[in-house]
Amino acid sequence: MSEIIELHDIRKRYGETDVLNGLSLSVRADVVTAIVGASGSGKSTLLQIVNGLVRPEQGRVVVFGAPLPERNLVETRRRIGYAVQGTALFPHLSIVRNMSLVAEVVGWDEERIGARALELMTLMDLEPGLGNRYPHELSGGQQQRAGICRAMFLKPEILLLDEPFSGVDTLTKGEIHARLAALLAVEPTTVLLVTHDIGEALTVAADLIIMQGGHVEQRGAVTDVLAAPASGYVRALLGQGHAA
Amino acid sequence: MSEHYSARVMRLSLLPVAASLLFFSGGLASQQAPIVVGSKNFTESYVLAEIMAQTLEFHGLTVEREFGFAGTLVAFEALRAGEIDLYAEYSGTISQAILQTDSEFDGPALVAALAPLGLEPLEPFGFDNTYAIAIMPALAQTLRLERISDLRAHPTLRLGLSHEFRDRADGWPGLKRAYSLPQESSGLEHGLAYQALLEDEIDVTDAYSTDGDLVRYDLRLLEDNLGYFPTYLALPLARGDLDPRARAALASLAGSIDAAQMRALNAEVVVNGRTFADVAAQFLAGRGLATGTPQPRSRLQERLLANVLVHLKLTSIAVLAATLIGLGLALSVYRSPTVSKAVLYTAGLLQTVPSIALLALLIPIAGVGQVPAIIALFLYSLLPIVRNTITALITIDPLLQRVAVALGLTQAQRLRVVYLPLALPHVLAGIRIAAVVSIGTATLAAFIGAGGLGEPIVTGLALNDTGLILQGAIPAAALAITVELMFEVLERWLVPPHLLTRQAVS
Numbered sequence: 035m036s037e038i039i040e041l042h043d044i045r046k047r048y049g050e051t052d053v054l055n056g057l058s059l060s061v062r063a064d065v066v067t068a069i070v071g072a073s074g075s076g077k078s079t080l081l082q083i084v085n086g087l088v089r090p091e092q093g094r095v096v097v098f099g100a101p102l103p104e105r106n107l108v109e110t111r112r113r114i115g116y117a118v119q120g121t122a123l124f125p126h127l128s129i130v131r132n133m134s135l136v137a138e139v140v141g142w143d144e145e146r147i148g149a150r151a152l153e154l155m156t157l158m159d160l161e162p163g164l165g166n167r168y169p170h171e172l173s174g175g176q177q178q179r180a181g182i183c184r185a186m187f188l189k190p191e192i193l194l195l196d197e198p199f200s201g202v203d204t205l206t207k208g209e210i211h212a213r214l215a216a217l218l219a220v221e222p223t224t225v226l227l228v229t230h231d232i233g234e235a236l237t238v239a240a241d242l243i244i245m246q247g248g249h250v251e252q253r254g255a256v257t258d259v260l261a262a263p264a265s266g267y268v269r270a271l272l273g274q275g276h277a278a
Numbered sequence: 279m280s281e282h283y284s285a286r287v288m289r290l291s292l293l294p295v296a297a298s299l300l301f302f303s304g305g306l307a308s309q310q311a312p313i314v315v316g317s318k319n320f321t322e323s324y325v326l327a328e329i330m331a332q333t334l335e336f337h338g339l340t341v342e343r344e345f346g347f348a349g350t351l352v353a354f355e356a357l358r359a360g361e362i363d364l365y366a367e368y369s370g371t372i373s374q375a376i377l378q379t380d381s382e383f384d385g386p387a388l389v390a391a392l393a394p395l396g397l398e399p400l401e402p403f404g405f406d407n408t409y410a411i412a413i414m415p416a417l418a419q420t421l422r423l424e425r426i427s428d429l430r431a432h433p434t435l436r437l438g439l440s441h442e443f444r445d446r447a448d449g450w451p452g453l454k455r456a457y458s459l460p461q462e463s464s465g466l467e468h469g470l471a472y473q474a475l476l477e478d479e480i481d482v483t484d485a486y487s488t489d490g491d492l493v494r495y496d497l498r499l500l501e502d503n504l505g506y507f508p509t510y511l512a513l514p515l516a517r518g519d520l521d522p523r524a525r526a527a528l529a530s531l532a533g534s535i536d537a538a539q540m541r542a543l544n545a546e547v548v549v550n551g552r553t554f555a556d557v558a559a560q561f562l563a564g565r566g567l568a569t570g571t572p573q574p575r576s577r578l579q580e581r582l583l584a585n586v587l588v589h590l591k592l593t594s595i596a597v598l599a600a601t602l603i604g605l606g607l608a609l610s611v612y613r614s615p616t617v618s619k620a621v622l623y624t625a626g627l628l629q630t631v632p633s634i635a636l637l638a639l640l641i642p643i644a645g646v647g648q649v650p651a652i653i654a655l656f657l658y659s660l661l662p663i664v665r666n667t668i669t670a671l672i673t674i675d676p677l678l679q680r681v682a683v684a685l686g687l688t689q690a691q692r693l694r695v696v697y698l699p700l701a702l703p704h705v706l707a708g709i710r711i712a713a714v715v716s717i718g719t720a721t722l723a724a725f726i727g728a729g730g731l732g733e734p735i736v737t738g739l740a741l742n743d744t745g746l747i748l749q750g751a752i753p754a755a756a757l758a759i760t761v762e763l764m765f766e767v768l769e770r771w772l773v774p775p776h777l778l779t780r781q782a783v784s
Contacts, residue, residue, distance in 0.1 A: 082680075085684055087680060087684060107686075108686050108688055109686070110686075111683070111684060111685065111686035112685075112686035114684075114686075116681065116684035116685065118680070118681060122675070122677045122678055122680075124678060124696055124700070125700070125774075125776070126699045126700055126773075126774055126777055127695075127699075135685065135695060135696075136686055136687060139687065139691050139695075168774060168776060170776055184685075194684075
């Protein structure tokens with residue numbers, strides 16, 4: 035089976051610092067893969083390499099079975115959803131217009147946009163009335179769910195999540211996780227979730243990629259990693275510590 | 279609510295276009311070639327201009343008045359550019375300031391010298407407004423002073439002279455040499471010299487020979503018995519292509535005013551506070567040259583409205599152009615910090631040029647009148663608009679920019695639906711600052727004959743008439759406040775309230 039995302043020998047430096055150092059990985063289609071690691075381990079950069087926001091100095095990026103185009107990434111990006119920490123909803127647009135911005139641009143009619151918005155908001159448990167509000171009028175949890183709706187609006191084949199759930203309380207986080215799972219059950223999507231919260235990774239993901247210092251420390255199904263941590267670092271990250 | 283946001287932005291851009299079209303079409307609907315009479319911004323020039331204008335009207339010609347040009351250079355450029363057809367000038371001024379020669383021209387020589395410029399001096403009015411030496415009558419009597427050479431015998435006389443007169447080669451230094459005068463002089467403001475004479479602070483001062491204040495204070499002029507001072511024969515300086523009917527009409531004014539009469543006419547204005555038009559009408563009536571009924575003066579409201587409209591035209595065209603070009607400039611450079619800095623620096627530099635200096639610098643390039651005024655206002659408006667737009671664009675949250683790219687919006691789409699709407703509050707604030715500042719600065723445009731609310735201010739300054747100054751200053755202030763309020767309404771209409779409150783008005 036051909037992989038939907040493949041990275042080969044990726045190297046990325048910011049100034050003097052190697053952020054990614056010969057990193058290679060591939061991701062299974064239609065499952066959630068969580069990338070876990072301490073801050074500064076290059077997780078966020080890795081996501082931006084997938085949708086071409088960041089270009090590596092070295093290495094090959096294969097998305098949808100083909101090398102990521104050098105230029106004119108607009109079409110490719112419309113097939114890749116992206117949601118980030120802090121939601122980054124556009125403050126001057128209503129919730130529905132935040133979600134439907136690209137759909138409008140590619141010529142969806144009002145009816146289709148309305149139907150899609152309602153569908154997503156229902157799945158993510160957002161009251162339809164919130165659609166006409168501005169982002170600042172919503173709670174933090176509602177904003178994050180709206181951010182997911184925006185990322186999923188065009189039914190992308192890949193969804194990149196850059197710590198989108200950090201900054202809300204555990205209870206709200208749990209609800210959002212459940213809603214995301216419900217949405218993905220209806221619309222199977224390849225999800226790459228970056229998080230430093232191992233609990234979140236274990237709840238949401240099927241596969242784990244554990245990063246340290248710009249390289250992959252261990253990767254595999256959640257159950258396999260849990261059963262056989264590859265190093266002390268992984269053990270510590272999993273909270274198994276010395277007791278394990 | 280937000281769905282109409284961009285639609286409103288689109289409609290907004292059409293408003294000023296429609297407004298300026300209205301102004302332009304209004305300006306085009308004028309009658310056939312009126313004769314435009316100009317004046318410089320001092321009393322005698324206004325009075326002579328009125329006399330010429332009313333004479334032309336008496337002969338059935340249509341006249342337009344463009345009064346109050348700031349000095350010889352501006353009035354002369356206006357004449358050369360065809361903005362005006364004639365104004366009152368002095369032979370000495372033409373020789374020195376315009377032709378820049380030391381030799382004095384009279385009649386035929388002056389005509390010959392001006393012909394290559396397409397200009398023509400008409401027959402002089404009949405008086406010589408040259409420098410003169412003035413003293414109090416009592417002193418003249420006591421010391422028997424009649425001629426300038428009589429001063430030589432009284433070395434203790436205190437001479438208080440205007441700064442300009444002390445500095446000019448054809449002023450005090452030459453006079454002292456020509457007459458071998460023993461006195462030293464002190465300098466003072468010309469406006470204070472008469473008061474100083476009255477209060478016995480000084481004994482002698484310089485004056486213009488037709489100064490109305492000579493009448494007010496009943497001063498004696500000493501005869502220039504050596505013929506030292508150059509002659510300043512007042513005459514209509516006209517374009518060579520002046521309508522022959524106008525030429526014929528003005529011929530009736532040749533030799534019609536002597537120095538005493540001109541002094542009296544000036545005094546009617548500065549001492550008795552009468553209008554230029556009234557004084558001119560009375561003079562012409564006395565010569566049987568006019569019907570005796572002065573040209574009905576347009577009503578205050580009409581003049582006010584006309585000035586406000588011109589003022590709005592100047593500022594709206596300038597600010598509209600600065601908005602379009604400023605936005606274009608900002609959009610094309612904001613992504614390069616180096617170029618942005620260079621553009622902001624240049625625009626900032628333009629801002630530091632004093633308005634009057636900028637207007638004067640524009641005269642050789644753009645002439646006088648409304649065009650250079652609009653160019654100057656445009657240049658001043660650029661900085662706030664460009665600066666606010668660039669600042670707003672480069673300070674947009676990088677995360678929002680990253681998401682806009684990641685969603686798959688093209689550069690143009692990102693600008694249209696994300697960046698510009700986010701920058702809008704700052705852009706509007708920049709345009710508002712430009713508009714309000716322009717309304718203030720546009721009052722100075724009257725100095726180069728652009729009209730508007732500066733016109734009564736300039737005339738009022740020449741006459742020291744506070745009421746007239748306020749006729750320009752109050753509407754200008756009201757206009758500025760109105761525009762400020764209009765922008766506030768516009769902002770509330772265009773920008774979601776939660777974005778407005780965060781906006782920092784620079």
